[in-house]
Amino acid sequence: MNIRQWRLVRYLNRGERVSARILAEEFDVSIRTIQRDMTVLEANGYPIYSEPGVAGGYRMLPHRNMPPLVLTNEETIVLFILLEWVGQIPDFPFGEIRQEVAERYANELPTMTEQQIVRWQKRFRFQAVDTPPSPQNPALLDLLESGQMGNILYETIKGQKSIVVDPIGLSFEHNRWYFYGRTDRGLRQFRVDRVLDVSLHDLPANDLNFSDLELNMTHVPMTTIKLEISPLGERLLEGVLPSQREHTWQIPTEELAFLGRQLMRLGPEVRVLEPQEFREQLIRQAEEMIAVQRSDKTFGQDR
Structure with missing residues (x-):
């Protein structure tokens, strides 16, 4: 696939139906070239749906499986090294999915590339984790995606405490997972393994993230x-x-x-x-x- 075809994928991912004429004008090519590009995308696993007629056009079907990545030999090795590194982080969110991705993609590799990956894995070493685990609370991931503020039941040294938080995100620091949020006392950090319960608050969240946190602190x-x-x-x-x-x-x-x-x-x-x-x-x-x-x-x- 060439650069124009990758750009076509991004354009069609908007979910709108677009005619071949509009696509040809957008990418400054002929209608025939757009039609050939669509054939290439379909051959690479992209679910392109075409509707004939004056009001017809092309669109990408929603709720689909992603097509396989088209990687060079070197890019494939880098991907597996990164997956190996992520696998060393204890209690990583979506950890089971990470392992499944690695195994499924490994099944498609040619023997020579697989052998190269094995050799490179022996050339990398990751620092062993030397602190107790901090298991993830799936409800925190749900809270981050909900668009709502949350009620967190937190285990403190003096007992349990209910805290209303405007969620920011999860951070892995010193081999532990921490949850960041803004409370009525300002920005706070919570150890994930001490979050006992999470529920949604009635108020909407302010869609904060770590960039907002850093920007806020600069002023x-x-x-x-x-x-x-x-x-x-x-x-x-x-x-x-x-x-x-x-x-x-x-x-x-x-x-x-x-x-x-x-x-x-x-x-x-x-x-x-x-x-x-x-x-x-x-x-x-x-x-x-x-x-x-x-x-x-x-x-x-x-x-």
Whole structure:
């Protein structure tokens, strides 16, 4: 197939019926050339439906199986290497389908190409997964496709909590799956294996994605926070701060007050290293809290 024929496929995928004359004008070729192109597309497995007559034309049938990919030998090897890499990601969404795609396509390969793939597979090594699994919740995929906001029942360190989220997407970070969404407290990250239940909310979603997330963050004043934190502290902060091995985060400046309250609850499990102003702010808050508690104790003794 040539470039024009690939463009014809994209044009007909719009689902509209188009006459040979219009297609000839669109692609600057003769009607006879368009007719030959349609014969080539049909021979390559594309379900082209033609309607004769003045009001007739060509259209692509909907709800069809995709035609086989036409790949070079090198492109086929690259495809299988990519499928092999994806297969190393634990709990990958559509993981069973990935395996089925690889097996079905492998059955069509010539022996020489198959042997090349086997040799190349021995030349690649993928890092072994060294963290517990984070099994996917199929309801999260349904939520992302629904166009609705969602109600998430989430397992926190203090118990279960119901949270309304405007869904953004799934992210694989540090060998775990995380679900991102916008809540009434801003942008949040949720560990997928701690999502206990998902249901649709009445409100429509805002069709957010990771590009919107990154764009939104570029217009927000940010402060760099660096913490020294214990393993227990990391667990207590899940859902508040994204998982980071370096323990350094870019935080919207307007959320520092909220973050400060969360850090105060952790006590000795966390220590602020940077910035100094934020650390001093927490020290002042702690001193004020101690002063209040001492005042209460004195008040009780006086009574």
